[in-house]
Amino acid sequence: MVSDVTLKRDGTLPVRCLGLIDHSGRTKVALFSQQAQQQFVENTVVEISGVYKKTWQGEDQLVTSTVTKCQFVSDDAVKSNVTEEDVKYFEGLTDFGGSGHQQGDTKFTVSGIEDASIYHGCDYDGCHKKKMADGVCPTCSGTTSLLTYRVKLELMKEDGQILYGVVFEKDIVNLFGQIDVAEDTTHVDLMSTLVYRLPCQVKGNILNGKAINLRKIVE
Ligand SMILES: [Zn+2]
The missing domain is CATH 2.40.50.140 (Nucleic acid-binding proteins)
Structure with missing residues (x-):
């Protein structure tokens, strides 16, 4: 870009x-x-x-x-x-x-975990764990994958307004630390694990329902 x-x-x-x-x-x-x-x-x-x-x-x-x-x-x-x-x-x-797409950062409190899903993502680095479609990566056509996840966060702005933003594994690791998922981990397990790490103060943006560039606010 x-x-x-x-x-x-x-x-x-x-x-x-x-x-x-x-x-x-x-x-x-x-x-x-x-x-x-x-x-x-x-x-x-x-x-x-x-x-x-x-x-x-x-x-x-x-x-x-x-x-x-x-x-x-x-x-x-x-x-x-x-x-x-x-x-x-x-x-x-x-x-x-x-x-014209974005302004500055907004401060949020991660106040809840709205939803989560665990899926197979392409293991080629350049694909950033793109979700596999019928066992094939839509970006590089590769067929090797690893488990990853995405999570829909409930984010509260300073004025109390609630927004929702989807984040991926890398963002979650940055915000909450490493979380291991296995084939038998359910989305409920993942959500429960995350709930115990709330609330969390972050800054970033929400664009088209996705939380962009969320970073933990370090006091
Ligand atoms: Zn790929």
Whole structure:
């Protein structure tokens, strides 16, 4: 995903964010000055060098340095499939808010567990545990899978309004820690386990019924 160029430091510093995915997962990088002003096309392959990894507010990102290079590569062999989940994830980040999808974070209390389901998801990293359809991954057509789950959270805003948002295993692990599921784990078991870890203060957004980029608020 490619953000619009915004100007920082009293309008003197152009900044552009790129949402990136590869076989290992999702990340983002902020480019500055001339690099920010390059034209980028979504769903193409770029090679970025001279960056280092940093975790900021629960999100992994790449940080540029004076030797950073960012250029197109015409090697589609390394191209990862962009899933709907990837797009929603990036749209949930404030860096890409220029496209009009999102504003800033909202604070919520996770006040209940509305529903849960345990299912087989594709075990290829780039597919982020996409739900298998009749034993086949709709994204990569792979047939190997592992158990994963999704959970519908009841989220209370500060004004008392209740909203619901679906989150996936990775978000649950971030918020509540590792939860093991087995073939004989029922959705009720999973919900009961989670209920004991409530309430929990989080921030993030809800978009189309999905909770996006939920992070625990650490007091
Ligand atoms: Zn797959």
